[in-house]
Amino acid sequence: MREYKPSEPRPTLFVNARLVCPATGRDETGSLLVDGGAIAELGPDVPPAGRADVVDCRGAVLAPGLIDLGAFMGEPGAEHRETIETASLAAAAGGVTTIVARPDTTPPVDAPEIVDYLKRRARDTASVHVHPMAALTKGIAGVEMTEISLLLEAGAVAFTDGPRSIANARLMRRAMTYARDFGALICCHTEDADLIAGGAMNDGEFASRLGLPGRHKAAEALVLERDVRLALLTGARYHAGLVTCAESLEVVARAKQGGAAVTCGTSIAHLTLNENDVGEYRTFFKLAPPLRHEDDRRALVQALADGVIDVVCSAHDPQDVETKRRPFAEAEDGAIGLETMLAAGLRLVHSGDVPLPKLLAAMSTRPAELLGLPGGALTVGAPADLIVFDPDAPWVLDAQSLKSKSKNTPFDQARFQGRVLRTVVAGRTVYAYG
Amino acid sequence: MTPEPNPPFAFPHRHLLGIAGLSPTDIEGLLASAEKAVALSRQVEKKKATLRGRTQINLFFEASTRTQSSFEIAGKRLGADVMNMSVASSSLKKGETVLDTAATLNAMRPDIIVVRHHAAGAVALLAQKVDCSVVNAGDGAHEHPTQALLDALTIKRSKGRIAGLKVAICGDVLHSRVARSNIILLNALGAEVRVVAPSTLLPDGVERLGVSAFRNMHDGLDGVDVVMMLRLQLERMHGSYVPSVKEYFARFGLDAAKLAHAKPDAVVMHPGPMNRGVEIASEVADGPRSLIRDQVEMGVAVRMAVLEALARHLPNA
Numbered sequence: 001m002r003e004y005k006p007s008e009p010r011p012t013l014f015v016n017a018r019l020v021c022p023a024t025g026r027d028e029t030g031s032l033l034v035d036g037g038a039i040a041e042l043g044p045d046v047p048p049a050g051r052a053d054v055v056d057c058r059g060a061v062l063a064p065g066l067i068d069l070g071a072f073m074g075e076p077g078a079e080h081r082e083t084i085e086t087a088s089l090a091a092a093a094g095g096v097t098t099i100v101a102r103p104d105t106t107p108p109v110d111a112p113e114i115v116d117y118l119k120r121r122a123r124d125t126a127s128v129h130v131h132p133m134a135a136l137t138k139g140i141a142g143v144e145m146t147e148i149s150l151l152l153e154a155g156a157v158a159f160t161d162g163p164r165s166i167a168n169a170r171l172m173r174r175a176m177t178y179a180r181d182f183g184a185l186i187c188c189h190t191e192d193a194d195l196i197a198g199g200a201m202n203d204g205e206f207a208s209r210l211g212l213p214g215r216h217k218a219a220e221a222l223v224l225e226r227d228v229r230l231a232l233l234t235g236a237r238y239h240a241g242l243v244t245c246a247e248s249l250e251v252v253a254r255a256k257q258g259g260a261a262v263t264c265g266t267s268i269a270h271l272t273l274n275e276n277d278v279g280e281y282r283t284f285f286k287l288a289p290p291l292r293h294e295d296d297r298r299a300l301v302q303a304l305a306d307g308v309i310d311v312v313c314s315a316h317d318p319q320d321v322e323t324k325r326r327p328f329a330e331a332e333d334g335a336i337g338l339e340t341m342l343a344a345g346l347r348l349v350h351s352g353d354v355p356l357p358k359l360l361a362a363m364s365t366r367p368a369e370l371l372g373l374p375g376g377a378l379t380v381g382a383p384a385d386l387i388v389f390d391p392d393a394p395w396v397l398d399a400q401s402l403k404s405k406s407k408n409t410p411f412d413q414a415r416f417q418g419r420v421l422r423t424v425v426a427g428r429t430v431y432a433y434g
Numbered sequence: 435m436t437p438e439p440n441p442p443f444a445f446p447h448r449h450l451l452g453i454a455g456l457s458p459t460d461i462e463g464l465l466a467s468a469e470k471a472v473a474l475s476r477q478v479e480k481k482k483a484t485l486r487g488r489t490q491i492n493l494f495f496e497a498s499t500r501t502q503s504s505f506e507i508a509g510k511r512l513g514a515d516v517m518n519m520s521v522a523s524s525s526l527k528k529g530e531t532v533l534d535t536a537a538t539l540n541a542m543r544p545d546i547i548v549v550r551h552h553a554a555g556a557v558a559l560l561a562q563k564v565d566c567s568v569v570n571a572g573d574g575a576h577e578h579p580t581q582a583l584l585d586a587l588t589i590k591r592s593k594g595r596i597a598g599l600k601v602a603i604c605g606d607v608l609h610s611r612v613a614r615s616n617i618i619l620l621n622a623l624g625a626e627v628r629v630v631a632p633s634t635l636l637p638d639g640v641e642r643l644g645v646s647a648f649r650n651m652h653d654g655l656d657g658v659d660v661v662m663m664l665r666l667q668l669e670r671m672h673g674s675y676v677p678s679v680k681e682y683f684a685r686f687g688l689d690a691a692k693l694a695h696a697k698p699d700a701v702v703m704h705p706g707p708m709n710r711g712v713e714i715a716s717e718v719a720d721g722p723r724s725l726i727r728d729q730v731e732m733g734v735a736v737r738m739a740v741l742e743a744l745a746r747h748l749p750n751a
Binding site for chain 1: 632633634649650672673674675676677678680681684685
């Protein structure tokens with residue numbers, strides 16, 4: 001059964017809110033009226049509406065709900081790790097109102113029928129919006145492109161082979177050429193599979209001390225460089241889903257200057273943690289790409305502030321305990337992140353490195369633009385996908401209290417400043433703190 | 435059978451290697467001559483003596499049924515002794531072997547060799563090594579001049595003209611010699627040529643060949659007089675150039691709904707053999723606007739016209 005109780009979509013007036021809209025630059029105290037699932041009115045002088053419910057935000061931030069580009073949701077095939085329902089509960093608790101689901105499931109989302117199935121499952125079990133991405137190649141085998149236009153028609157919002165890079169450059173070129181005709185967005189993980197084979201953590205001094213095989217950042221920049229050149233050649237819209245090192249940022253910055261339709265994202269973990277957090281072989285810090293050197297992390301933070309990084313995502317990847325409770329090199333990659341992405345992201349705001357609107361833009365406005373989804377803005381007529389959060393409230397994360405079915409968070413017992421108080425999807429409150 | 439008087443125009447070439455290099459006068463002359471061949475072919479007595487005593491070899495390095503038989507009938511109607519030679523391409527080692535074959539055949543003193551080869555440029559290479567006339571019956575993705583001529587004749591007989599018509603060539607332009615020859619010919623005669631295909635099936639810089647390129651059938655067929663469909667080879671259907679037959683047919687297969695964007699009197703053509711349900715729906719292929727069977731008839735006539743035109747350059751002609 002569902003844990004949340006969806007409220008009736010009655011008109012709701014949010015008062016005493018700090019309205020922060022990363023799309024328009026609005027940052028002021030005021031009210032916001034939601035009616036019919038959309039934003040009806042907002043500003044400092046919204047008159048009290050008689051029949052509307054009133055929510056007093058007590059000075060908390062009211063912002064567009066987060067749009068998470070690329071979470072693993074477990075269905076179909078890995079329901080023991082996560083389900084659409086549990087992922088959406090975690091999302092709601094974390095302020096995420098739209099999840100963009102990864103297609104590397106079992107079976108993979110490589111046919112229009114599976115997109116349709118997922119949309120139906122989401123309609124029936126999810127408390128937030130769920131948009132499937134589809135595989136770029138059939139079976140995620142990296143050999144033949146999928147039915148891109150039929151998948152788009154079925155509702156796929158982007159194309160990716162999940163954690164696998166496309167090894168074959170000719171296939172990549174053809175898929176990008178074909179995708180461009182239909183305006184499809186291609187998202188890619190960029191790590192050369194042969195170069196990183198067997199690697200367990202970032203290649204460097206720390207890996208050498210731990211005696212772990214390295215996974216060099218050059219493997220990332222290498223594939224990214226190739227993809228960027230193909231994007232320039234084909235004119236395709238290309239998004240590097242997880243860039244994690246300074247070299248990759250240079251490649252992306254150059255591509256943007258050259259006029260390529262190239263964007264990039266990184267995960268909240270790569271922005272806030274580094275390879276040293278692996279410590280004594282802690283497998284919850286084993287990610288793909290791996291956590292990098294502190295210099296790379298700093299470069300990522302700077303790139304987020306500069307706008308080179310477009311998107312910050314959760315890289316939500318639930319793993320059950322048995323696949324993590326292994327020797328480091330044998331443990332699965334991945335960490336959950338839906339529920340902590342905002343709180344962890346606020347660390348960068350509190351440290352003065354990234355302004356709040358910039359962080360929120362990377363978590364809502366920019367993904368909405370890339371995917372062609374409504375949302376990511378506080379404007380009249382925009383969908384009422386909203387979050388209310390206190391950016392200063394201190395708290396300590398207890399992994400066992402997380403709503404995700406898997407608890408593999410790298411932030412267990414972490415001290416956060418900033419917490420989600422309320423999450424609203426299409427005008428309905430789907431999460432309220434306390 | 436008495437020798438025919440000279441054809442009414444002077445075809446200035448020894449070989450027919452492509453449409454490129456032909457002047458509009460050459461093309462018009464061949465089409466006019468082909469018109470006469472159509473009439474001849476509809477008589478009970480279909481024979482002429484233009485090529486009597488001549489030897490025509492159909493040398494096909496790539497399997498073909500319709501083109502080869504069309505050339506065979508054309509040659510026989512003109513009185514030539516026609517020999518078909520099919521050389522399985524798998525047994526060849528290309529390059530040198532083509533030249534070896536050419537030298538061997540040349541020693542048999544043929545008058546005309548009709549050649550199809552899977553490699554672009556191979557027919558021209560062979561033409562350099564023989565003393566007789568050579569007709570290109572298709573070389574790789576380069577040219578297929580008699581197909582373009584028969585298409586032009588078909589259009590002209592249906593529409594009364596070619597100049598000013600809008601012609602959409604749809605499908606696998608990238609690998610198509612039919613498309614390349616047609617683009618050159620139709621441009622030479624003043625038609626407006628478009629290509630319609632996913633970008634994966636269009637050659638780089640296709641616009642420079644004198645066409646406007648469209649990536650969807652709706653816009654590409656809008657207001658056209660002629661829709662020419664191209665064959666999609668099986669090995670290109672499944673994920674390499676296009677994702678699947680299903681998606682290709684949904685987006686680029688010619689059915690009644692897509693044809694509705696063309697002019698109400700637009701005609702439909704296909705060089706054959708057709709993949710029904712891949713690039714063309716049966717309702718269209720067999721419909722009242724289809725000229726596909728006319729194309730086959732025009733094929734014989736055009737090949738007769740070409741053989742006749744070349745015969746004038748043969749020794750002792």
